[in-house]
Amino acid sequence: MNDRLTARGALAAVADHFEELPEPPEPSEPSIGGGASRPDGPIGWAGYAEARAAATARTGETESVVCGIATIGGRDAVAVSFEFGFLGGSLGERTGDRLAAAHATARERRLPVVSLIATGGSRMQEGMRALTQLQRVAHESALTRAAGLPQLAVARDPTTGGGWATLGAGADVTLGLAGAQIGFAGSRVRPADADPAAYTAEAQLAAGHLDAVVGPADLPARLGRYLTLLAAPSAPAEPVEPPAALGADALPETGWAAVRGARAAARPRAAAYLDAYFDTREPISGDRCGGVDDGLLAGFGRRAGRTVGYAAQLGTRTTPAGYRTAARLLRLAGRLGHPVLTLVDTPGAANDAAAERAGAGPAIADLFAAVATSPVPVTSLLIGEGGSGGALALAAPGNTWATPDSYFAVINPEAAAAILKRPPSAARTTADELRLRPQDLLDLGIIRGIVPPRPRPGR
Known part of the structure; x- marks a missing residue:
């Protein structure tokens, strides 16, 4: 035009x-x-x-x-x-x-x-x-x-x-x-x-x-x-199923193995999960406050004839703009009546001076509120690192799942060791103590289940 x-x-x-x-x-x-x-x-x-x-x-x-x-x-x-x-x-x-x-x-x-x-x-x-x-x-x-x-x-x-x-x-x-x-x-x-x-x-x-x-x-x-x-859905929104795992099939034996698997460069990232899950999708971008986070994808996709909103972290530290964009997506999907899928994958919230000036705390608080008050169901899948509150903000209470190559922790093991005044070499044993493996999260009631791998041709 x-x-x-x-x-x-x-x-x-x-x-x-x-x-x-x-x-x-x-x-x-x-x-x-x-x-x-x-x-x-x-x-x-x-x-x-x-x-x-x-x-x-x-x-x-x-x-x-x-x-x-x-x-x-x-x-x-x-x-x-x-x-x-x-x-x-x-x-x-x-x-x-x-x-x-x-x-x-x-x-x-x-x-x-x-x-x-x-x-x-x-x-x-x-x-x-x-x-x-x-x-x-x-x-x-x-x-x-x-x-x-x-x-x-x-x-x-x-x-x-x-x-x-x-x-x-x-x-x-x-x-x-x-x-x-x-x-x-x-x-x-x-x-x-x-x-x-x-x-x-x-x-x-x-x-x-x-x-x-x-x-x-x-x-x-x-x-x-x-x-x-x-377009408005023809029926009230129902929760969507989590995507199938695209990476490792086997569960990690140790906490440190879980951390290494989640940090592996070859591990499938959010874009691969979204491409496999949706027939088509279109983005929304930006927080409308002057910021864009290239480490977060948000928008709406079509799957099996229904629309699903999505917000997905790409494995980087999420900035305040990313959290505000995700909250914007949650509220728009809620108003239009579409369920939401979130993919959790971040070592944590951005913690540099620029992030503090941009309002990291208020942005995370706003996303927690958007998830907690969503009028439509939210399904979350942990696909990599789940670093502290910066990851938890995007996770649905009671409806979060995990892939075998992921972990969720109150804080990453290196930082936990430092806070406890342990040497850097203690990060490996600290990872076990944190009980951050997918199977640990399931035992603790943090996640609802561990998703199976996607069926491969010939199986």
Whole structure:
């Protein structure tokens, strides 16, 4: 999809069918200062009526958004598409009317909302009456969220101002078109020395504010997959089965053998488990607070006809951004009614100064709370190292399983030996004392079971 397509062109690029919603009625009461009855708008901006007429003549539209029911990838959704050629895709009162009607339709018909955004922000010619539409849009979005309906956004070029800060950044899943200009500050109001690269889709992805950057040719298929994955389930969520073990078959004889097996470079990691478990999957990325943890995968996958949310550690120390991303996934899955699978594999939480400044403690606490209060069942599988609270935060109480090549410990044996003022060589015997092997965890009631290996061809 070309980032300068018209509103209808953007819709045609992603939708197989589109039926426009009827124009919402004019407000029954005039706006402050004369409102709809004034030819130049609610604040009497000289020449506003002429500017609107010129915009209509240029674009064929009467407002900056086109709203309707679209079929995308075989799924129906309420679609909102911005016309940047109409006064820079700015939000005014009538824009707010259309957006409110679109969300009301979504809730009435139980449909997701897909926003194709291209906007420069709020409409100056309507003053504060335009700016307050952001509150209105946020309210409608919150009602749709409370109804358990997913909201997806595509940030086209440009997506700035209030449109980014509501429909864009406030969506459940936010995609950015490659190379698009995205940011709260538009190009004409940024500091003169601002780095333009910071206001791009790629920079927003790196900062944890987008879930993916997508090329125009890939966008229709990606949107269709997200709509399929996020669609409301037909029945209440049931716990999913844990994945089969992909690594060692035999249980470790000693605690130190368990530690060595979990740390083995050749041991299968989370990506292999997710690929074997799901038929298809799409990511969510970033904590929406300025951070991304490359050591954590999160998103939604499809298995045996049902959607499952997932959060999986990759064997590195998990950063605060990783914990916040996992909590974001848990809460989104809970709101949409999808069960969750977590894969536990970390030597522990990141413990450097940067992690402390980024809020390691609060981030871990938030994930503990998200797991503890999840309205959908969570299944966890320990696939490698289970290092202290940084691993336990991702584990489901009462429904955690383990592979044979894994361990879980209150603290790793080297650190335990150091704390107990033992020599480094004592880490091996300390590992046995910690009772961290999968079979020890089962005896202690920490895990529910040890998963068998995946059946191999010929067996």
